[in-house]
Amino acid sequence: MATISASRTILFSHSSKLFFFPFKPSPFSSSHIPFSLPLRFTRPTCTLNLSPYPSDPQHQQHHHHHHHQNPRNVIEILEQRGLLESLTSDALRNISSNNIGATPPLKVYCGFDPTAESLHLGNLLGIIVLSWFHRCGHRPVALIGGATARVGDPSGKSLERPQLDVDTLEKNTAGISSTIIRILGGAQNQNLGNGYADDDNSVVVLNNYDWWKEFSLLDFLKNVGRYARVGTMMAKESVRKRLESEQGMSFTEFTYQLLQGYDFLYLFQNEGVSVQIGGSDQWGNITAGTDLIRKILQVDGAAYGLTFPLLLKSDGTKFGKSEDGAIWLSPNLLSPYKFYQYFFSVPDDDVIRFLKILTFLDIEEIAQLEGEMIKPGYVPNTLQRRLAEEVTRFVHGEDGLSEALRATEALRPGSETKLDWKTIEGIAEDVPSCSLPYDEVLNQSLVDLSVSSGLFDSKSAARRLLKQGGVYLNNCRVNSENKRIEVEDIVDGKVLLLSAGKKNKVLVRIA
Numbered sequence: 001m002a003t004i005s006a007s008r009t010i011l012f013s014h015s016s017k018l019f020f021f022p023f024k025p026s027p028f029s030s031s032h033i034p035f036s037l038p039l040r041f042t043r044p045t046c047t048l049n050l051s052p053y054p055s056d057p058q059h060q061q062h063h064h065h066h067h068h069q070n071p072r073n074v075i076e077i078l079e080q081r082g083l084l085e086s087l088t089s090d091a092l093r094n095i096s097s098n099n100i101g102a103t104p105p106l107k108v109y110c111g112f113d114p115t116a117e118s119l120h121l122g123n124l125l126g127i128i129v130l131s132w133f134h135r136c137g138h139r140p141v142a143l144i145g146g147a148t149a150r151v152g153d154p155s156g157k158s159l160e161r162p163q164l165d166v167d168t169l170e171k172n173t174a175g176i177s178s179t180i181i182r183i184l185g186g187a188q189n190q191n192l193g194n195g196y197a198d199d200d201n202s203v204v205v206l207n208n209y210d211w212w213k214e215f216s217l218l219d220f221l222k223n224v225g226r227y228a229r230v231g232t233m234m235a236k237e238s239v240r241k242r243l244e245s246e247q248g249m250s251f252t253e254f255t256y257q258l259l260q261g262y263d264f265l266y267l268f269q270n271e272g273v274s275v276q277i278g279g280s281d282q283w284g285n286i287t288a289g290t291d292l293i294r295k296i297l298q299v300d301g302a303a304y305g306l307t308f309p310l311l312l313k314s315d316g317t318k319f320g321k322s323e324d325g326a327i328w329l330s331p332n333l334l335s336p337y338k339f340y341q342y343f344f345s346v347p348d349d350d351v352i353r354f355l356k357i358l359t360f361l362d363i364e365e366i367a368q369l370e371g372e373m374i375k376p377g378y379v380p381n382t383l384q385r386r387l388a389e390e391v392t393r394f395v396h397g398e399d400g401l402s403e404a405l406r407a408t409e410a411l412r413p414g415s416e417t418k419l420d421w422k423t424i425e426g427i428a429e430d431v432p433s434c435s436l437p438y439d440e441v442l443n444q445s446l447v448d449l450s451v452s453s454g455l456f457d458s459k460s461a462a463r464r465l466l467k468q469g470g471v472y473l474n475n476c477r478v479n480s481e482n483k484r485i486e487v488e489d490i491v492d493g494k495v496l497l498l499s500a501g502k503k504n505k506v507l508v509r510i511a
């Protein structure tokens, strides 16, 4: 919670200064005063593997020599893994080779509109691509679209987005920034005080509301709108599609591409950002930015766009938030256990593709795993387990992964893992549950509770299984027929888990 409220205060506390025009010609000028202090979150080098190789130390050693001799290019890596759809210019390949001394690091940005409380698996691709740039020595910048979320991106949407109120936007912004910081910056190491600690590992998080809130309509029309051609704007897929639809398109949504376009120009000029990345549906908005930079700043070939393909399920549908069962990245909306389970059960057909796109495992190692999959004696779900571990660790950290593993083990039929509150919470949704008042649980006989909680239909059935040693309380076998519930049986004073045999479980919550 501390993280969320801290980043929230800072994200909204800037007093932006007025816009100044004309634009400065050089994006790399160091004399500019930023409109607002960006947040930089630093993590120590020891926890972040900045090499384009996996975190496995053996592998790193193995590749170390080769790595120095033949530094790898982030664009090649993305291409190899199925993470590259389009580039605005092939010249980006040349300037993005691994920068050990050779070329200066690039600043790369990806924007996220706070239209939901949490990011989802589709949005994770942007974070992963930012992380690949980071691992190859470049600087990632995450932009929260506090302003653009008020307008609504028509890209890939057949209907106008609903208007969000300010409270919702702020809540969403807090949630999304804390996720990005947790994943890319390491929340426990965030450096809230001295914003400009400019070391290699810092992750910058900005909010575009900071520059849009003071921008007057007349200034916008004069300094941005004048350079945008309506014909070009109408030709964007996001606009064409919508104009064909019955609902049409509002002027507000029509201007979205110029807001995102100007963001790129702003970041290019004030933050030295020269690359924008996004899903393939963002192509129109990204090129709006490179166009504005060319026309307004009169610089050619200095700003680049890169898109990645949308992540699809094997049935061809997109991972998003609108359909049910969204894979949320926030542990408040989807427990690390559930998140882990999702990847543990992906079909064999998807697992290799997902390992390439969603993990940082070496491509050679993935090829080797693929080979094992078709060998006789392959234990089903071995690759899924690896996938689930890697993705859960990246998104929820080592703690989140062990929480997921503990819950998985606790739910295994016949498990005897000792249960703590966190583990029980993690599995709660997967087990039927009931609520009973404290005094109907404490001092009750286990036989009575097994019936009142719905685990058994009758006391005689409960007694029979108890005698056979088939009844478990919090995953421990109960040996006495006369067992009564004691204070310490109620985990954290809130909950206990009853099991009949290896599979039937019921969670008793204190009402």
Ligand SMILES: Nc1ncnc2c1ncn2[C@@H]1O[C@H](COP(=O)(O)OP(=O)(O)OP(=O)(O)O)[C@@H](O)[C@H]1O
Pocket (backbone or CB within 6 Å): 113, 115, 120, 121, 122, 123, 125, 126, 155, 278, 279, 280, 281, 282, 309, 310, 311, 312, 318, 319, 320, 321, 322, 323
């Ligand atoms: N499945 C995906 N694969 C890759 N990128 C995605 C995916 N889903 C969303 N994105 C990226 O994240 C951006 C933000 O998506 P956003 O959250 O606005 O929409 P969504 O959740 O995809 O929409 P929907 O509400 O239709 O499910 C998209 O513009 C896209 O670039």
Ligand SMILES: N[C@@H](Cc1ccc(O)cc1)C(=O)O
Pocket (backbone or CB within 6 Å): 110, 111, 112, 113, 143, 145, 148, 153, 208, 259, 260, 261, 263, 264, 282, 285
């Ligand atoms: N339009 C992007 C978010 C975004 C917002 C502002 C930007 O400058 C860049 C990207 C999306 O819908 O995901």
